Amino acid sequence: MAVDTRATGSTVNGQSQRPAMPSTVEELRSWGKGDSSLPAIDVKNLKVYYDSEAGTVKAVDDVSFTLQQGERLALVGESGCGKTTLGMALMKLTKPPGYIDGGEILLDGRDLVPLNDEEMRLARLAEIALVTQSAMNALNPVMRIEDQIFDGLIDHGIKDSKGNLRNHVYDLLQRVGLRESVGRMYPHELSGGMKQRVAIATGTSMNPKVIVADEPTSALDVVVQRQVMMTLSRVQRDTGAAVILIGHDMGLVAQFADRIGVMYAGKLVDIGTVEQIIEDPKHPYTKLLINSVPDLEEKRERLTGIPGIPPPLVDLPSGCVFAPRCPSVEDPCRVLAPANTDVGDNRHVMCHLFDLYVTMAGSEVG
Amino acid sequence: MTVDYLARRIGMFVAVVFVATSLNFFMPRFTGQDPIATRLELLAAEGVTTRAEDYAALIETYNAKFGLDKPLVIQYLNYLSSAVRFDFGESITKYPTRVGELINQAMPWSIGLLVTSTLLAFVVGTLGGAVLAWQHGPKAAFELILPPFFLLAAVPYYLLGLILIWLLAFQAKILPLGGGYAPTTLPDWSDLGFLWEVFKHSLLPALSIVLASIGFWALGMRSMMITMQGEDYMLQAEAKGLTKTRAFLRYAVRNAVLPQTTALALTLPHVVSGAILVERIFGYPGVGRVLYEAITGFDYFVIQGVVYIIVLAIAFAMLVIDVIYPLLDPRISYSSS
Numbered sequence A: 001m002a003v004d005t006r007a008t009g010s011t012v013n014g015q016s017q018r019p020a021m022p023s024t025v026e027e028l029r030s031w032g033k034g035d036s037s038l039p040a041i042d043v044k045n046l047k048v049y050y051d052s053e054a055g056t057v058k059a060v061d062d063v064s065f066t067l068q069q070g071e072r073l074a075l076v077g078e079s080g081c082g083k084t085t086l087g088m089a090l091m092k093l094t095k096p097p098g099y100i101d102g103g104e105i106l107l108d109g110r111d112l113v114p115l116n117d118e119e120m121r122l123a124r125l126a127e128i129a130l131v132t133q134s135a136m137n138a139l140n141p142v143m144r145i146e147d148q149i150f151d152g153l154i155d156h157g158i159k160d161s162k163g164n165l166r167n168h169v170y171d172l173l174q175r176v177g178l179r180e181s182v183g184r185m186y187p188h189e190l191s192g193g194m195k196q197r198v199a200i201a202t203g204t205s206m207n208p209k210v211i212v213a214d215e216p217t218s219a220l221d222v223v224v225q226r227q228v229m230m231t232l233s234r235v236q237r238d239t240g241a242a243v244i245l246i247g248h249d250m251g252l253v254a255q256f257a258d259r260i261g262v263m264y265a266g267k268l269v270d271i272g273t274v275e276q277i278i279e280d281p282k283h284p285y286t287k288l289l290i291n292s293v294p295d296l297e298e299k300r301e302r303l304t305g306i307p308g309i310p311p312p313l314v315d316l317p318s319g320c321v322f323a324p325r326c327p328s329v330e331d332p333c334r335v336l337a338p339a340n341t342d343v344g345d346n347r348h349v350m351c352h353l354f355d356l357y358v359t360m361a362g363s364e365v366g
Numbered sequence B: 001m002t003v004d005y006l007a008r009r010i011g012m013f014v015a016v017v018f019v020a021t022s023l024n025f026f027m028p029r030f031t032g033q034d035p036i037a038t039r040l041e042l043l044a045a046e047g048v049t050t051r052a053e054d055y056a057a058l059i060e061t062y063n064a065k066f067g068l069d070k071p072l073v074i075q076y077l078n079y080l081s082s083a084v085r086f087d088f089g090e091s092i093t094k095y096p097t098r099v100g101e102l103i104n105q106a107m108p109w110s111i112g113l114l115v116t117s118t119l120l121a122f123v124v125g126t127l128g129g130a131v132l133a134w135q136h137g138p139k140a141a142f143e144l145i146l147p148p149f150f151l152l153a154a155v156p157y158y159l160l161g162l163i164l165i166w167l168l169a170f171q172a173k174i175l176p177l178g179g180g181y182a183p184t185t186l187p188d189w190s191d192l193g194f195l196w197e198v199f200k201h202s203l204l205p206a207l208s209i210v211l212a213s214i215g216f217w218a219l220g221m222r223s224m225m226i227t228m229q230g231e232d233y234m235l236q237a238e239a240k241g242l243t244k245t246r247a248f249l250r251y252a253v254r255n256a257v258l259p260q261t262t263a264l265a266l267t268l269p270h271v272v273s274g275a276i277l278v279e280r281i282f283g284y285p286g287v288g289r290v291l292y293e294a295i296t297g298f299d300y301f302v303i304q305g306v307v308y309i310i311v312l313a314i315a316f317a318m319l320v321i322d323v324i325y326p327l328l329d330p331r332i333s334y335s336s337s
C-alpha cells in the first residue's frame, strides 16, 4: 500500500524532515505558513516533451525560474507556446504522450520530479494546487459543492468532525465572496463566475505553498473577469501562497502580478518584474508584445499583431527560436541558440543581444 | 413542483399505454388474417375434418363466441374495458383456457430467468467495462477476460444458445437439453429436488443471455468511462490529490453509470415478454413461448394480453425512471419538463 509520508515526512534526497501533514482543520490553519527562507518553487531546466508522429514536440524546453514565498508570477505568450504544459508539469499532471524529460521542480526545497504517485498525490492540493482554465466543467455535476471540497481534505488525512469541516468550507466560500448556502448547491446551479470562485476556494482549501492558475478567467465575460481576478488577488494576500498565473492578456495579468515571464515556443525567453518587463522590455519578442498592447490601461487587448507565426515545436530552428520573426536577428542567431542570461536585478533574458556570445563578437548590446 | 411533475408523468403514462394498447388492437386486425379460419386450418391439419356446410356454421359460432361478429367499434370498446379489468377472455387456440391464466403461469418463469440473468450481466459487464477503461485499475486481467465477451456480444444469443446446447447438453451431457424441468417430475415449489431441477434447466438459457449481453454492458460502460476521463472534473479530481479509488468510484463511475441505468431500466421491462428465441430454443415455459405460440396460431386474445402487459411494463419503467432519475442526477430536476 501507499507509503505514509504524513507521520515521518519525506526524506527524499536525504533532505531534512518535512512537517507532518495536518490532520484537523485547526492544524490546517498553520499549515503551509512555515520557514520562508526557501523559494516557494524553484524550477530548474525543466523539459516537457510530447511524442508525436511528426517527432518530439518540445513544449517546455529547458525552463528555469524561481518564485519566492508569496510571490505572484504571470506567464504570458502566444497560444501553443507551452504555458499549460508547464503548469500541468508543475503539478506532475503531464499525460501521455507527454512526459517530463528532465529537470527539477523544487517545491519548498523538495524535488517533485522523483516523487512516487502516492507522495505526489499528497503534495497536490496540500502543497501545490491547480485552478484550471475550464473551471466551468471542473466540478463533478452530481456532487454538492461542499462534498467536492471535503473530498480533497479527507483524502489528505484531515479527520475532523463534519461540523468543523463544514465551517472550514464556509470560511473558504466566504473568502472568495460566496454565500455559505453555495456549499449545499450543485454545480449546474452556479454561474460561471461562481464556479470559478469555487475553484479558487477548493484550490486554497489546504493552504498550499503554490497555486497554479491556468487562465482562470478566460471563459468569463470582462466584468466578471475583473471580479474574479480581484478575488484571486485577495485570497493570495490572505493565504500568502505563491501564485503562477497563466494568461494571454498582458494588461490583465500586469495588474495582478509581481513578475512576468514571457514564453515563446516552449522557452522562457524573458522574466523580470512587471516594471522591468513593461518599462524596459529587453527581449525583442517582449518588445513586440508590449508594443502590441497600445495602452496597458485598456485591459482587453489580446496579444496580436506580431508579424509571422510561432514555429512548429517539432521542428525548431537550430539557432534562436525567435530568429524567423525577430526584427533584430543577426547571422549568429540562426546558428547558435542563446543561453539564459542574468542581466542583473534577477532579470533573465534569453537572447544573443544580452549574452556573452554577441558581446564577445563585438556587436552592439541593447 | 414535485406533485405537478408526478401528475404530468402519470398523465404521460396513461397516454402511452392508451395509444400502444389501441395499436395493439388494430394492428393484428389490419393484417387481414382470420384467427378462426387459422384455428380451423390447424384443426384440419390435426386430422379433424369438417363438412363444407358445417364449416360456415362453425366459423359463425366461433365468431359469435369470441365477439368477432360485432362491429369493430364495439369490439374495440369491449377490448378497452377488458384491458382495464386485465381480463382478456379465452384463448382461441387453447380454448377454454383463459388468457390471464396462460400469462400467469408463464410469467414467473420468464421473470425469474431474465431478471436474474439481465441483472447479472449488467453488474458484471458494467464493472468490467469500468475497470477496463480505468488506466489505473487491474487492467491486465480484464484485458484478457473481456474482449471475448465483446466478440460474444456480436453473436446473437439464440445462436450462442444453440452452441451451448450442443456443447454442454448434447456432447458433454452436463446439463439438460431444454424445458423448465424434467418432464418426469411434478412441479412442486416446496420440494428442494424440484428447485434444483429448475435451476439446472435454467442454467443454459441464463448462460446464453449472460454471455451474450455482458459484452453489451461492458462496451457501453467502457465508452462512457472513456468519455468521462476526458472531462475536466476528472483532471480536477486528480489535481485535488484524491485517491484513485475515490476518483474512480465517486467521479468517473458515478457519472458513467447514469446512461447505463437508463439503458437497464429500458431493458428490464422486456423481461415480461420473455426472450422469445431463447425460450423457444430451450423449450422454456415462459411468456416468450406463450407469445410465440399465440403469434403462430394467430390467437388475437393471447397476443393482446401479452402485448398489453409488455406495454404496461415499459410505460411503467419509463415512469419509474422519470421519478428516480432526478435523485441520481441533480441536473434533471422535478420542475423541468
Ligand SMILES: Nc1ncnc2c1ncn2[C@@H]1O[C@H](COP(=O)(O)OP(=O)(O)OP(=O)(O)O)[C@@H](O)[C@H]1O
Pocket (backbone or CB within 6 Å): A050, A051, A052, A057, A059, A077, A078, A079, A080, A081, A082, A083, A084, A085, A086, A096, A097, A098, A313
Ligand atoms: N497531447 C499532445 N500531443 C502532442 N502535442 C501536444 C499535446 N498537448 C499539447 N501539445 C503541444 O504542445 C504545445 C504547447 O501546448 P500548451 O497547451 O501547453 O500551450 P498553451 O501555451 O497553454 O496554449 P494556450 O494559450 O492556447 O492555452 C503546443 O504546440 C501543442 O500543440
Ligand code: SF4
Pocket (backbone or CB within 6 Å): A283, A284, A285, A320, A321, A322, A323, A324, A326, A327, A328, A329, A330, A333, A338, A350, A351, A352, A353
Ligand atoms: S537571439 Fe537573435 S533572433 Fe533571437 S531574439 Fe535575440 S536577437 Fe532575435
Ligand SMILES: [Mg+2]
Pocket (backbone or CB within 6 Å): A083, A084, A085, A133, A214
Ligand atoms: Mg493553455
